[in-house]
Amino acid sequence: MIPQVLMPKVILKAGDLSRTVAEVTRDEECLRAVQRLSLLLRRIVSNGKRRLVVFWPLDPQFQAIERVVLERKLEGWFERQIKGGWRVEVHLLSVGKGGDFALCRAEMERIIHKLCIRFPFAQFGHLVGFGDSPLVSLLFLEGIRRFADRYVSIYWNDAEIHMEPTVADPPAETWLKQVQNFIIEHDYKAALEMLQDLEETKEKEAASHLLQMMIDRLNFAMEEALGHWHEAVRRIGTNRVLEETKHILQSLVSDDIKRRDLARIVELYRHLDMYLDAGNTVAFLVRFYRAREAVLYYLLQHAQTVPGNVMIEKKSTIYEVIEWLEEKYDQWEVDGYYGAYFYLKSLNVANALQVRNRSFIGHARSGINEKKLWHSYYGTDSVTMEKAKRRFIMDTSLLFRDLGVRWDENIMDVNRFLLQFISQLAKERKEAYEMGAR
Numbered sequence: 172m173i174p175q176v177l178m179p180k181v182i183l184k185a186g187d188l189s190r191t192v193a194e195v196t197r198d199e200e201c202l203r204a205v206q207r208l209s210l211l212l213r214r215i216v217s218n219g220k221r222r223l224v225v226f227w228p229l230d231p232q233f234q235a236i237e238r239v240v241l242e243r244k245l246e247g248w249f250e251r252q253i254k255g256g257w258r259v260e261v262h263l264l265s266v267g268k269g270g271d272f273a274l275c276r277a278e279m280e281r282i283i284h285k286l287c288i289r290f291p292f293a294q295f296g297h298l299v300g301f302g303d304s305p306l307v308s309l310l311f312l313e314g315i316r317r318f319a320d321r322y323v324s325i326y327w328n329d330a331e332i333h334m335e336p337t338v339a340d341p342p343a344e345t346w347l348k349q350v351q352n353f354i355i356e357h358d359y360k361a362a363l364e365m366l367q368d369l370e371e372t373k374e375k376e377a378a379s380h381l382l383q384m385m386i387d388r389l390n391f392a393m394e395e396a397l398g399h400w401h402e403a404v405r406r407i408g409t410n411r412v413l414e415e416t417k418h419i420l421q422s423l424v425s426d427d428i429k430r431r432d433l434a435r436i437v438e439l440y441r442h443l444d445m446y447l448d449a450g451n452t453v454a455f456l457v458r459f460y461r462a463r464e465a466v467l468y469y470l471l472q473h474a475q476t477v478p479g480n481v482m483i484e485k486k487s488t489i490y491e492v493i494e495w496l497e498e499k500y501d502q503w504e505v506d507g508y509y510g511a512y513f514y515l516k517s518l519n520v521a522n523a524l525q526v527r528n529r530s531f532i533g534h535a536r537s538g539i540n541e542k543k544l545w546h547s548y549y550g551t552d553s554v555t556m557e558k559a560k561r562r563f564i565m566d567t568s569l570l571f572r573d574l575g576v577r578w579d580e581n582i583m584d585v586n587r588f589l590l591q592f593i594s595q596l597a598k599e600r601k602e603a604y605e606m607g608a609r
Contacts, residue, residue, distance in 0.1 A: 172294045172323065173286075174215060175224040177302030177310055179204050181266055182229045188237055192244050204301055209253040211298065214332055215325070221257040224286065224295075225249060228306060231265040231274065235580040236568040238263050239561055260557065264306070272305060277590040279313050284355045287317045288450070294318075296325045296334065316348075347597040354589050357449050357582075359385040362593075374596050377406040381589060384416075385582075389442065391435075393423040407592075412584045419581055429473050436465045437576050440567055445582045447560055452541045456527040463520060464489060466511055466570070471496055474505045510573030519566060522547040 179200055185191045195201060212223065225245075233241065242261045249259040262282050264275045286295070295318050297311060314322045315337055322337040346365065353362035363382040369375045384399035397420040404413060422434035439462040446455035467489070493515060499505040500512065514520065526544045530537050545559035546552040568578040 172215070172296045173222050173224060173290060174212065174296040174298055174325065175226065175310075175314075176208060176298045177307055178225060178227040179302055180228070182227060182233075182241070182263070184230050184232050188240055188244070192241065192248070195245070196248050205249070205252045208298070208301070209255075211325075211327055211332070212253055212255060212257060214327075215296070221255065223249075223253070223257050223259045225259060225261045226279070226282075226302075226306075226310060227261055227263055228266045228275070228303070229263040233263075233265075234577070236564070236578045239564050239568075243558070243561055258555065266306075272309060273591050274587060275306065276309055276313075277587040277594075279309055280351060280590060281355050281586070283313050283317045284352065285448075285450075292321075294321050294323055296323045298325050298327075300327070347594065350593050350597075351590055354586060354593065357385075357389075357445055357586070359383075359389075362589075369596075373406040374592075374599070377403045378589070378592060378596060380406070381585070381592070385585065385589075388420070388438075388582075391438075393420055396420055397424060410588070412581075412588045415579075415581055416585060432465070432469050432472065433574060433576060436462065436469060436574070437571070437579075439465055440571075441579070441582045443567075444564070444580065447563070448583065450541075452539050452544060453532060456524070456530070456539065456544070457532060460524060460527060463515060463524065466574075467492060467496060467515055469574075470505060470508055470511060470515075471499070474508045476503055476506045508573055511570055514566065514570045514573075517566075518550065519548050519562075522550070 180198060182191065182195055185194045212221075227245065229238070229241075242263060245261045246259045249261065250257060253259070264278050264282075266272065266275050295314060297314055301307075302310070311324075318337075320337055324335045324337070326333045326335065350362050350365045353359070353365065359382045363379060363386070366375060366379055366382070380399040380403035384396045384403065387393070387396035387399065397417070400413070400417055400420060404417075409417075419434070419438070422430055423438060425431045425434065439458055442458050443455055443462060446452075446458060471492075496505065496512070496515075523544060526539065526547055530539045532539075542552075542556060545556045546554070549559040549562055564578070571578050
C-alpha cells in the first residue's frame with residue numbers, strides 16, 4: 172500500500188527559497204502534522220519499498236525551477252523527520268487566489284493519472300484527518316475516479332487504525348475522461364479527434380485550434396502554430412498562459428537569427444520536459460540529441476569573438492564538432508558561455524546519450540532501459556528515477572542561466588489550461604443536453 176497525505180497549509184513565498192523552506196519546516200501546524208504522520212506510519216504495514224506520497228498546496232507565484240528545488244528540499248526534510256525507511260514524493264499543487272481550485276484540480280488530475288500508470292496494481296491509502304476540507308474532497312474524489320477499488324481510506328485514533336476499502340465499480344470511460352487522459356499524455360491528435368463529434372460552437376472551435384497549435388508546435392511548424400493561436404484567441408480571448416505562448420511562438424519565427432536560435436534551444440528543452448512527464452524515453456532521447464546539437468551550433472555561431480557567419484565543416488560525428496568547438500575556445504575564436512560549453516562536455520550528458528547510441532535509435536539494436544538511462548545520467552544506481560529526472564531539470568536551469576534565458580513550463584501550463592477548458596466544455600455540453608431532454 173502507498174499512503175498519501177495532504178499537508179494542511181499553503182506554502183507561501185517568503186523571499187528566497189532557503190527562507191521559504193525554513194519557514195515551512197518551522198511552522199507549528201506543519202510540524203504537528205508530520206509528528207502525527209510519523210506515528211501513524213509506524214502502524215501501517217507496507218510490504219516492499221515504503222513510499223509516501225505528499226500533496227502540498229503552493230502559492231502559484233513560485234517559478235518552475237523553484238518548484239523543483241522546493242520539492243527536493245521538502246522530500247529530504249520529510250524523510251529525515253518520519254524515519255523508518257520511507258521514500259517520500261512531494262507533489263506541489265498551485266492554489267489560485269481566493270481559493271480558486273480550478274488550476275489545482277487540473278494539476279491533481281495529472282499527478283494522480285501518472286501515479287495510476289506508474290503503480291498499476293498498488294493500493295493507495297488516503298490518510299483521513301490531514302489537510303484543508305475543499306482540497307481533501309478534490310483529492311478523495313479524484314482518487315476514487317482513478318483508482319476505483321484500489322483506493323482505501325485510512326481512519327485512525329490513538330488506539331487503532333481502520334482501513335475502509337472503496338466499494339465501487341470501475342468508472343466508465345466517459346467522453347471527458349478519455350479526452351483528459353489524451354491531453355495528460357500529450358496525445359493532442361487523439362484529443363482533437365475526440366472533439367470532432369461535438370456540435371460546432373466557438374468554444375469547440377477554440378479547443379480544436381489550441382490542440383492543433385500543440386500538434387504543429389511539436390512538429391516545429393511554428394508559423395502554423397501561431398496561426399492557430401490567433402484563431403483560438405479570436406474566439407475565446409486571451410489570458411496569461413496564452414499570452415506567454417504567443418511570445419514564445421513569435422520568438423520561434425523571429426527574423427533575428429540569434430533570438431530564433433536561442434528560442435529553439437529553449438523549445439527543445441520544453442519538449443524534453445514534456446517527454447519526461449509522459450514517460451516517453453525514446454522520444455526524449457531523440458530530442459535530447461537534437462538539443463545538445465542545437466546548443467553546440469549556437470555556441471559556434473553566436474559566441475564568436477569576431478562576429479560573422481561560421482561555416483560548419485562537414486564532420487563524421489558530433490564528437491568531432493565538439494572537438495572543433497574546443498579548438499576554437501583554445502584559440503579565442505569563440506569566447507563566453509563557458510557553463511554551456513562544459514554542460515555539452517559533461518559526463519551526465521555523455522552517459523545519457525551513450526544509452527541512445529547503443530540502442531536501436533542510435534547505432535546498435537538493443538532496447539532502451541529507462542532506469543539505466545537515468546542511472547547513467549546521475550552517475551549511480553542508488554538514486555530514484557524521479558530524483559535523477561529532477562537533477563536533469565536543475566542542470567538545464569544552469570545551462571539556461573548561462574545562455575541568459577529562464578526555464579519555464581509553458582507546455583505544461585498549456586496542458587493545464589486545456590484540461591480546465593475541456594472540463595468546462597464538457598459541463599456546458601452536459602447542461603445543454605439536460606435542457607434539451609426536459
